[in-house]
Amino acid sequence: MCPAPVTAVGRSVPRREGADKVTGRARYTDDITVQGAWSGRTIRSTIARGAIRSITLDPAFDWSRVVVVTADDIPGDNVVQLIREDQPVLAPRGGEIKHKEEPILLLAASDRATLEEAATHVRIEYELANPVFEIGSATEVFSTVEITKGDVASVERTADLVVEREFRVGLQEQLYIEPQGAIALPEADGAFRVVGSLQCPYYVHRALKRALKLTDQQAIVVQAETGGGFGGKEEYPSIVAVHAALLARKAGRPVRLIYDRHEDLAATTKRHPGVIRHRTGVKKDGTLVFQDIEIVLDGGAYCTLTPVVLSRAAIHAAGAYSCPNVRIRARAVATNTPPNGAFRGFGAPQSLFAAELMVEHVAEQLGGGVSSVDLRRKWMLRLGDTTATGQVLTESVGSELVLDAALKAATTFQPSNIPTVRRGRGLSLVFHGSGFTGSGEKKLSGTIAMEALADGTFRILTASTEIGQGTKTIFCQLAADALGVPLERVTIAPQDTSLVPDSGPTVASRTAMIVGRLVQEAAAEIKQRLQRERPPLRVDKSYIQPDSIHWDEATYRGDAYPVYAWACTIADVDVDTTTGEVRVTDLVTAVDCGKALHPVMAEGQIEGGCLQAVGWATIEEIKMKDGGYQNDRLATYLIPTALDAPRIRTVLIENPYSRGPFGAKGIGELPMDGPAPAVIAAIHDATGVWLDEVPATPEKVLAALNGAQRREAAQS
C-alpha cells in the first residue's frame, strides 16, 4: 500500500515567522532603523468638552528646531476616514473638543529631548462646555438596531413566569503588548510610505489618501511585524499613520510616531461599556415564550465603528437559543469620553454576557430541579432552527456537541477545603457569527491573488495580516494542500498595499474562513491551469456571495452570518470571602471550529481569548475621572499574569462547514464570549450572590457578600 500523502492542513506545522520571533530577528515597527528620521509626538486636549480658544507657541522657545503640525497643515479632508465623517484628524482652532486626549497638535524633532521640551512650551486655552459622561444622560445617538421575531406583545400574557434583570459591562483595553506606532517616509512623486503596527493595511491606505489628498499609488502602507491587535489595531492605526505622514510631509523627512504605554492606554479605543436589560417569559416547564432585550452601548465621543459593533451585539443578544418571539432594541449613544472601538468579539461578548446569565436566572426562578444546563438543552438552537433574525440554520450547528464535550471534559468538582474560600462552578453556551455581518462580505468583495512562479514556487498575495493568530502559516497550509505541493514551496508576499490586493480587514473572525477559502480556490485554479499552461501564472480571486445567503439591511431579517462557531465553557472559581478576590482556577472550553486547520494555533487562539475574557470578568477595570481613564498605566490597569491565569483546557470539535476552507469556521472572537458569564455563574455557585456585571472586582464581590449577609441577618 502507498503511504498516505503528507498534507499540511490539520497538522501543527512550525509557524512561518516562528524562528524570527524566538531569536529577536523579527522587526516590529520600533525596531526598524530609518536614517535621518525624526521623532514625533501628539499634543492632546486636557478637557472633555469645549472649544479651542487659542494655541500659543511660547516665543521663548527656539521653534526652528521643531516641526509643528496643526489642522491647518492638512492638505486633504480633516477627517479620520471610517463610517461617519465626525472625527477630525486634528481638532481645528476654534473647533470643538469632544473628549479628553483628543489630538490637537503634532510635533517632531530630531531628538527626544528637544521634542519633550517643545511639548512643554505649547499652551492651549479652551472655552469649557458641560460634558456628558453617563449613558443615562446622553442625548446624541450614533445608531439604533431593532430585531423582531414573532410578536412579543401578543404572547406576553401566556408566560407563566417573567424574569427581568439588568446587566452592566465595563470598558476593556485590548492591551496588545506592542504599543501603537508608525513610521512615515516621504518618497518620490509626492508619495508617502507608512510602515506600522496594524491589522488592516487598506483602512490606513484609505485614511492616508483622504487626509493627505493622495492617489492610490501615492499612499503606500506596509505592515511591520505586529505585536498583537485584538481589534485595537483595526481603526486606530489610521490616526497614528495620518499623524506620522503629516509630520513627515511638513518636515520633508521620515518621522517615527511611537506611542508609549501611558499614551496608548489614555488615548486609544476600548471595548464599549454598556447596559443590557432582559425580560424573558417562560412556561412552567421552562418552554421559552419570549425574549425582550434592550441594549445601550456607550460609543464615546466619536462614531468610529460603533454602528457595526452595535449590530453584532444586537444579533447575538438572544444567545444561542431558539425563541419564537424576540424583540431586541439596541442603541449606541455618544458621551464625552475617548471613542470606543473594535475589540475582539465586537459587541457580542457584551450581549452574550447578559443572555447567558439570563438562562441562570430563569433556571433559578423556575426551581423544581430544572438546572440551567437542562434549560440550555431545551432552548438551544439546533439544525433547522431559526435565529432571532429569521436565519434558518442549515448546517454545522455545534450547540449540543460543545455542551456534551465540555461536560465530559470537566473534572470532578472538588469543594474548597479552606474555610474562608468558597469554590463554585459555572457554565456558558455561546455562538459567534464568522465573517462580516449581513451583506458586509458582498459589499467588500475581498480579493487575493496567487502566483505560480517559474522556479516552481507559489506566492500568496493578500492584505490579510499576521498579528499572532497564524494567518501566514495557515494560508500557506491551505495553498499547499490545494496545490498538492510540499508546504516549503509556498510563500506569502509582504503586507504592502503597493504589492497586494485588498483582501479586506483582518477582523470579524473572517481571515481563515472567508479569505482562506479564496486562497484555497485560487490554488485549486492554479493547479488546474498548470496542467495545460506553464508558469509564471497569476490568479486573482474575489469573494462572491453565494445565492443562498439573503440579508435585508433595512429590516434586519435574514442570514446575519454565513455560519456560526459554537463554544461551551466551564469555569471553576475560588472566592475569598475575606478579601472578595475571585480566582479562576480551572477553565474547560469545547469549541466547534468546523475544522482545526492548525490545531496548536487554534488552541492558542482559544486559550488566549479565554484569558482575555477572564481578565474582563475579574480584574480589568477602568476607572473614569472627569472623562478620562484614571488607571492609564500598567501598574494600575492589570491584566492576568501567568500566576493569575487558570489552567485552560481546550477541546476542539470538527463539525465542518461546507463553504469554509477544508470545513473551517472563524474562531478568533468566539473565545471572548463565554468565560465572563461562566465566571459570574461560578461566583454565584460559590457564594449564592449574583453580580450581573463585569468586572467582578473584589470591592463589588465584597459589597455583594455583605449585602447578602445583611439580608440574612434581617430575615433571622
Next chain:
Amino acid sequence: MTVRFTLNGVPVSVECAGSRRLLDTLRGDLGKTGTKEGCGEGECGACSVLIDGEVVDSCLVAVGQVEGRNVLTVEGLAGPDGTLSRLQQAFIEHGAAQCGICTPGMLLAAHVLLQRTIRPSAADVREGLAGNLCRCTGYTKIIEAVLSCTT
C-alpha cells in the same frame, strides 16, 4: 562616559551617559532590537534581559550599572552557528510564540528558571514567568513549552 560590559559573550564598549536606560543602549546604540519596550516602567517584562544570570527589566536599569558585567539578550540564546536552543525550539513547536512581542523576555525568564530548577512544576513555571505579560496565549502553551524542556 564609556561603559564596558559583555553582551552575549562578546565584550562591548559604549560612549553614552551612564544614566541612559540599558534598554535604549541595547536597542539604539548596539542595534540589539530583540529586546522590546512594552511599558517603560517595569510592569510588562517585554524588555527582560539577564545581568549576571538575573532577570531584570532593562527599562529600569541605567547602563552605568552594567559596567564589567555579563548581559544576555534574546540574540544570545541560539548557538554561534545559529542553532536554536532547546527552549527556542520548544517555543516554536508548542505554539508559545504568537504575536511574539513578549517572546524575547519570556524566553530569558524561562531560561533562568530552567537553569535554577531541575524539575520545575507547572506552578514553578507560572511563578517564574509571572513578571512577563503575554496577551495572546493565555500562558498555557508557554508553560507547556517550558515544561517540555525539563525531561
